[in-house]
Amino acid sequence: MMRILLQHATRHRVRSFGTLSSPTTASQTLQHRITDALHRNAQIIPVLEQWRQQGNQVNPSHVRVIIKKLRDSDQSLQALQVSEWMSKEKICNLIPEDFAARLHLIENVVGLEEAEKFFESIPKNARDDSVYTTLLNSYARSDKTLCKAEATFQKMRELGLLSRPSPYNAMMSLYSALKDREKVEELLREMKDNDVEADSITVNNVLKLYSALCDVTAMEKFLNKWEGIHGIKLEWLTTLDMAKAYLRTRSSGNAIKMLRLTEELVDRKSLKSAYDHLMKLYGEAGKREEVLRIWNLYKTNIGQRDNNGYRTVIRSLLKVDDIFGAEEIYKVWESLSLEFDIRIPTMLASGYRERGMIEKAEKLINSKTIKDRKMNKPVTPLLEQWGDQMKPSDLKCLIKNLRDSNQFSKALQVSEWMGEKRVCNLYSEDYAARLYLTENVLGLEKAEKYFENIPENMKDYSVYVALLSSYAKSDKNLGKAMATFKKMRELGFLLKPLPFNLILSFNGQENMVKEILHEMEENNVDPDSITVNYVLKRHNGCNGKDLR
Structure with a gap:
């Protein structure tokens, strides 16, 4: 384990702490020294070592506070190093909470496999509910470890360690992600039978599940049961999910109420994400004034130096059929020196086309401003984050715009993503476009292989022309070109x-x-x-x- 920590330490360099032997430093309390080290983002262990070398005792509770502070400030590597040091130097007899904290840090810093190894080394008499719950939480973060999570939960059941809501919450979180309603409700019944009172995490997990299933009746019934109960607090992401459920069931009035509640619950550090969601959902609810109100809040609290906000507000205004409002905001975006994002003009152009404003769409996309600017960011990560919100027409328009501005590699990435994710039905022109892009970016051999994989019923005139065009780039391919031409003759193309x-x-x-x-x-x-x-x-x- 120490070898692994040293490897991590070389990747996460921390400023040297400097001299600690000055009279001023020596007179400081340990807490002051630690606070100073944390402030400097310096190593903590040298501070602890020098304190002991000066004949002072190290209070275990102080070390535990240090570990917690480091963990809470996202310095998990340092926290784990201090935890390892506390054990190695035998500062105190370790209690289950010490093992649980270290287990969590190991999983966070070096991975689940090492955490499992450490769990096996923990004395059995020290494996209380906090230790098992920590392991369970590690498993519950992925459905790939569902079997291990269920086995751990069953072991806790056998040991009588299910007296608090935490392990139930871990399993509910996992089952909710899988939309396994039966398992979640089974856990709720078991909690009731064992007199385990639900907490805020329980309530939020269940409400998110019912929201995902669009069962607004069960959602409202469960909310009414816990609403107003002392200690139960809803999360803004939960009320946002509930608003989505109402919108899917065409209950826009209730959706608006939930969106208003979301605004009240959101914390300041989550404002940017919340505003994006709120504009989108107010747009889906057909509330133009609310979209613009949130946009004004966005500009006041977040600023205008960000493409995400412009994408969201323009998309939302198009949703409420305010093409001219979207156009005005686009003009503001165009005047700013933000990194170029071709998705924004693509979205507006798509909005024009949907409303029969073809000439405006072509003028926008063919403008010198668009053709002369390139999108610097890789496309694929942006698609993973944002692509499922785009209409098929937007994606196809994006491919065309990237192709027209000679960004063939990015256009191919969009085309490949659209095909692999199956976000829409593909037509012959989509295959033809990808064939053309494949040849331009990856070469003729790859294009020929792609052509062979195109469904026969999609190989129409446009696809064969794209292949023939690829062959026509070199006189060496005359034989293949003639064979393709002959095939087109046979097919009547x-x-x-x-x-x-x-x-x-x-x-x-x-x-x-x-x-x-x-x-x-x-x-x-x-x-x-x-x-x-x-x-x-x-x-x-x-x-x-x-x-x-």
Whole structure:
């Protein structure tokens, strides 16, 4: 364990504490020295060591307070080092709470596997409910360790350690994430049978579950049972989930009440996230004035130097059909020197298109401001965070905008994400776009492999043209291009000039010009300007031979 801690310490360097032997330092109490070290973000163990070297006793309760302060200030590595030191130096006889604290820190700093090893080393007579609950909480953080969580909970049941709500809450949190209503309600019954009083965490977990299931009747009944009970406090994320449930069941009046309550409950450090959620949900409720009210609060308390707020307010205004309000806020965003985020103009352009304002949409996307600016952030993390809130039309518009501004790699990332996440039904034009992008970013070989994986019923004209266009980039691919052209002939896809033009683009095809023109005439395909240019070029290459 010490080796692992040393590895972590080298990655989390802390300023050296400096000299501690000055008269002023020597006269300080240990608490003052520790406070000073914490203030400097310096190492704590040298302070404790020097205190002992000066003949002073170390009070175990002081060390426990130090560990807690370090843990609460997100300095888990230092907290674990102090905990290890307390045990190694035999400062006191360790009590279950010491083992529980160390177990939590080990899992937090070096992982669950090491925490499990440490748990096995804890004397059995020291494994009380605090130790088991700490282990249970570690398992309850992921559904991948569901079996271990259930086994630990059963062991606590057998040992008679289920006298407090904490272990029940850990299991409820896990089952709620899995939307396992039956298990959650079973735990509630067991708590009642064992005279274990629910606490705020219990109530919030159950309400979140009922909200996720959109069972507003059960949600309201459970809330009425605990509302006003001393010590029970609702979390703002819980009331937000309840508002979502009301909106899904078309009870906008109750949703508004819950959103108002959310505003009252939110703490200052969560304001930014809360405002984003509130604007979105007020928008879904059709409350334009409320969206703008929260936006004004956002600007006052958070500021305007952030793209997230602009994305949310524009999306929310579009939701309440205030296209002109969204347009005005977009103009403000455009005037600021924020990092360019192509999702914002994409969203407004999509809003224009939905309302038949096609010319405005094209003007926005094709403006010099958009074409000349690039999106610096990687797209995939943004999609994971925000993509599921986008409409399919927004995603397709985003792909087009990235492609038009020559950001092919990012456009391909969006296209791949859209396909892998199955956020919408894909059509032939989606496959054609991805085929084109794959060839541009990853090369022809990858594009050919992707083409083979496209469902046969989706390989229409647009997909074959995208493949043929890839082959037409090099004269080396003439054979593959001709085979693709032949396949398009068999499928009846030679109804436009583009495929003919692509074959004409290959050098050395002067002898085929008459044949191609004849086939175009047979298929009633009128030559376009590109056809004419290719024919004239090939005509010159024939040294005056008659092509008519």
